[in-house]
Amino acid sequence: MPDALPDLVPDTSGLRPLPDPLPDSLAAGSGSGGLSGSGFSLVSGIRRATIRRTWLDTFDWRLYRAGLTLEQLTERGGTELRLTGRDGTQVAVEQFQGAAGGRPPRWPAQLDALPAGPLAERLASVVGVRALLPVARATSALREQRALNDDDKTIARVTADAMSVTYPAAAQLPERLAVSAVRGYQAQASRLAGLLAALPGGTTDEQPALDAVLASAGRRAGDYSGRIDVQLTAGMPAATAMASVFAALLGMLEANVPGTIADIDTEFLHDLRVAVRRTRSALKLAGQVLPRGLRARFQPEFKWLGDLTTPTRDLDVYLLDLPAMTARLVGADAADLEPFGDHLRRSRGRAQRELARGLRSARFGHLCHDWREVLDDAAATPRRKPAAAALAAASIAAVHRRVLASGAAITAASPPESLHDLRKRCKELRYLLEIFASLHEPAVQWRAVKELKGLQDCLGEFQDTDVQRGEIRAFAVQMMDERRAPAQTLLAMGEIAAGLARRQVRARAEFAGLFTDFASPAGQARIAALTRPAAS
Amino acid sequence: MKIFATYNIKGGVGKTSTAVNLAYLAARDGYRVLLWDLDPQGAASFLFRIRPRVKGGGKALIRGTRPVEDSIKGTDFENLDLLPADFTYRNLDLILDSAKKPAQRLATLLAPLRAEYDVVILDCPPSISLLSESVLHAADVLLVPLIPTTLSVRTLDQLTDFIGGFTGRRPQILAFFSMIDQRKSLHKEIAQTLPAQRSDFAATAIPALSLIERMSVERAPVTAFSPRSQAARRYDELWREARDRAGLAAPPGQPGPAR
Numbered sequence: 001m002p003d004a005l006p007d008l009v010p011d012t013s014g015l016r017p018l019p020d021p022l023p024d025s026l027a028a029g030s031g032s033g034g035l036s037g038s039g040f041s042l043v044s045g046i047r048r049a050t051i052r053r054t055w056l057d058t059f060d061w062r063l064y065r066a067g068l069t070l071e072q073l074t075e076r077g078g079t080e081l082r083l084t085g086r087d088g089t090q091v092a093v094e095q096f097q098g099a100a101g102g103r104p105p106r107w108p109a110q111l112d113a114l115p116a117g118p119l120a121e122r123l124a125s126v127v128g129v130r131a132l133l134p135v136a137r138a139t140s141a142l143r144e145q146r147a148l149n150d151d152d153k154t155i156a157r158v159t160a161d162a163m164s165v166t167y168p169a170a171a172q173l174p175e176r177l178a179v180s181a182v183r184g185y186q187a188q189a190s191r192l193a194g195l196l197a198a199l200p201g202g203t204t205d206e207q208p209a210l211d212a213v214l215a216s217a218g219r220r221a222g223d224y225s226g227r228i229d230v231q232l233t234a235g236m237p238a239a240t241a242m243a244s245v246f247a248a249l250l251g252m253l254e255a256n257v258p259g260t261i262a263d264i265d266t267e268f269l270h271d272l273r274v275a276v277r278r279t280r281s282a283l284k285l286a287g288q289v290l291p292r293g294l295r296a297r298f299q300p301e302f303k304w305l306g307d308l309t310t311p312t313r314d315l316d317v318y319l320l321d322l323p324a325m326t327a328r329l330v331g332a333d334a335a336d337l338e339p340f341g342d343h344l345r346r347s348r349g350r351a352q353r354e355l356a357r358g359l360r361s362a363r364f365g366h367l368c369h370d371w372r373e374v375l376d377d378a379a380a381t382p383r384r385k386p387a388a389a390a391l392a393a394a395s396i397a398a399v400h401r402r403v404l405a406s407g408a409a410i411t412a413a414s415p416p417e418s419l420h421d422l423r424k425r426c427k428e429l430r431y432l433l434e435i436f437a438s439l440h441e442p443a444v445q446w447r448a449v450k451e452l453k454g455l456q457d458c459l460g461e462f463q464d465t466d467v468q469r470g471e472i473r474a475f476a477v478q479m480m481d482e483r484r485a486p487a488q489t490l491l492a493m494g495e496i497a498a499g500l501a502r503r504q505v506r507a508r509a510e511f512a513g514l515f516t517d518f519a520s521p522a523g524q525a526r527i528a529a530l531t532r533p534a535a536s
Numbered sequence: 537m538k539i540f541a542t543y544n545i546k547g548g549v550g551k552t553s554t555a556v557n558l559a560y561l562a563a564r565d566g567y568r569v570l571l572w573d574l575d576p577q578g579a580a581s582f583l584f585r586i587r588p589r590v591k592g593g594g595k596a597l598i599r600g601t602r603p604v605e606d607s608i609k610g611t612d613f614e615n616l617d618l619l620p621a622d623f624t625y626r627n628l629d630l631i632l633d634s635a636k637k638p639a640q641r642l643a644t645l646l647a648p649l650r651a652e653y654d655v656v657i658l659d660c661p662p663s664i665s666l667l668s669e670s671v672l673h674a675a676d677v678l679l680v681p682l683i684p685t686t687l688s689v690r691t692l693d694q695l696t697d698f699i700g701g702f703t704g705r706r707p708q709i710l711a712f713f714s715m716i717d718q719r720k721s722l723h724k725e726i727a728q729t730l731p732a733q734r735s736d737f738a739a740t741a742i743p744a745l746s747l748i749e750r751m752s753v754e755r756a757p758v759t760a761f762s763p764r765s766q767a768a769r770r771y772d773e774l775w776r777e778a779r780d781r782a783g784l785a786a787p788p789g790q791p792g793p794a795r
Binding site for chain 1: 584585586587607608609610611612617755
């Protein structure tokens with residue numbers, strides 16, 4: 001890495017947008033000028049640099065939400081990946097110096113594309129299974145000036161940064177100045193920074209570089225999350241409320257399509273499926289407020305979409321879980337499972353291609369287009385009744401009753417399907433709680449969701465292990481048919497199946513206690529609290 | 537962290553010029569350098585355009601009521617910081633006298649800076665005093681500029697004897713001839729013969745050059761404003777000898793031993 005790089009990239013926390021072009025008073029060698037009487041002057045420094053900058057984050061902004069910024073800086077063949085906290089302090093860094101010193105990954109990339117080290121280690125806990133992808137790109141033309149006091153002593157370095165944004169949209173940002181104090185001259189440097197900010201056109205608004213770059217494209221960090229970001233009010237017409245919920249879900253669905261097709265990481269598909277399931281549940285449980293005929297028209301289409309995504313996701317779950325399953329092997333060796341892993345990956349490849357074809361199809365295109373169109377019409381409904389709060393209360397209460405009835409009917413002798421069915425009801429209840437979250441007190445909502453989530457986790461473990469046991473048998477048969485099943489691999493798969501069976505038994509044993517708590521008077525009261533008229 | 541000190545009982549022999557230039561050269565090599573201007577006249581501070589003032593004065597600094605770090609100022613050069621002079625330094629002997637273990641005091645004050653600096657250079661006022669004794673105890677290498685006269689060689693021997701009396705750790709002495717007047721045959725004669733005979737002498741000698749005097753006009757080390765001059769080349773050679781004498785490791789971020 002060239003020496004200049006770490007010093008010249010300004011601390012983004014102190015950047016101030018300044019008038020463009022810079023006033024003459026700030027031009028190199030202009031003496032006191034606009035700073036006249038202040039005792040300060042700026043002289044041109046010798047350092048100039050052009051740095052290519054790429055900001056990276058996961059699609060759902062996990063780094064940003066964790067208060068971190070990851071930036072790739074390239075200058076004269078040297079590249080550095082730098083992770084900083086929100087205040088600009090460096091957390092970890094990885095350097096690449098061309099062929100000998102390695103090259104940075106081609107983005108998007110998973111964490112395993114990074115060399116092992118403090119950076120990869122720090123990122124792992126935040127990024128998880130998600131890929132890192134460029135969220136913004138710009139080229140910074142940096143010009144350093146020295147600020148002198150009346151002894152002609154350098155008291156600060158002032159870096160002017162002319163940034164040309166190339167992604168998400170091309171833009172030229174106003175030149176930004178960073179004032180970095182020389183040790184022992186903090187007070188004078190702060191005074192200078194204040195003077196610079198107060199110049200005509202200057203502003204004291206301090207904005208991190210990434211925020212400024214995104215703002216130039218009309219975006220902001222954290223503008224995607226898996227949550228339903230809709231503000232409902234109790235009195236708004238239910239049709240309008242549901243139209244906005246469906247529109248938000250459609251937005252989430254569509255946002256994840258390119259990443260799913262490009263197969264960037266498994267969570268694009270996960271979020272896409274969540275959007276589809278929430279849409280289907282909402283259509284089923286609260287879709288009656290939409291204009292007549294819409295529910296019947298779109299339910300089969302969203303079912304088709306859900307089914308399209310299932311095979312790939314099932315295989316994703318298996319592959320994501322495979323390292324942990326391998327680690328739990330006692331009798332078999334980890335290497336025995338490699339043919340099984342290969343089989344899963346081949347199967348997933350096929351399923352993914354099928355999925356991508358479906359998402360590129362005219363049927364999918366029409367579904368999104370038509371759905372948006374009818375939602376726009378539905379939002380403008382003249383029907384005032386029912387109100388959103390009434391719809392929320394009624395639908396939550398109805399599904400809650402179904403959960404209680406379905407769960408109460410389960411005994412030790414009940415078949416697995418009865419638990420699977422209960423899981424579906426619980427998911428429906430959960431989706432309703434999420435859809436109508438903005439109508440509820442956050443604390444009341446949190447208590448209700450927390451207990452429901454505990455029950456869902458148990459039912460999920462029960463069903464997933466049940467499904468996976470069935471699947472691993474099917475995989476074994478397929479592998480035998482394809483003559484890709486060495487005996488030791490089948491034995492290892494048998495051990496995994498046995499492990500899954502143990503987990504399933506454990507989940508079943510835990511179920512009764514969790515459901516008893518959920519169905520207890522206190523548990524029922526927690527859900528009922530959400531069905532009373534809200535304050536707003 | 538290696539501590540160098542420019543020391544001579546006499547004034548006007550080139551101590552500050554040496555300290556300032558060697559500090560600059562060490563920083564240029566990539567070492568993190570702190571220069572402490574211990575002379576109340578504040579010549580080194582002046583050369584770096586830094587006001588000779590320390591918060592709380594010498595008393596707060598020596599007694600440790602204010603951390604040394606609070607008074608450090610960045611110079612205009614990367615990696616080079618300065619602990620400025622202060623007029624109250626004229627009383628450092630009195631202040632040291634009232635401190636515990638006065639002879640060890642400077643070493644104790646510098647110890648916390650170990651992680652922050654690779655090289656510390658102490659620019660001492662001309663004297664034999666409690667302060668100089670404390671400097672002698674703190675330093676790893678004493679850089680002793682000498683005018684080539686018989687008398688000045690005698691003072692070097694006195695200094696060597698004095699240090700020989702220390703129990704435990706002793707600084708190495710690296711004497712060198714300074715301000716050599718090429719027109720004086722005695723200067724030339726002594727400067728040529730002595731370094732070959734004595735191991736505590738550097739091979740490098742610094743001539744009397746008007747460019748070195750010009751530092752007070754430029755207010756910068758000659759090695760910075762005229763890096764290709766004869767003066768700069770001599771200081772560079774002297775720095776290499778001093779660095780080797782101290783056994784200084786390669787600067788941070790640079791592989792292998794310093795060359």
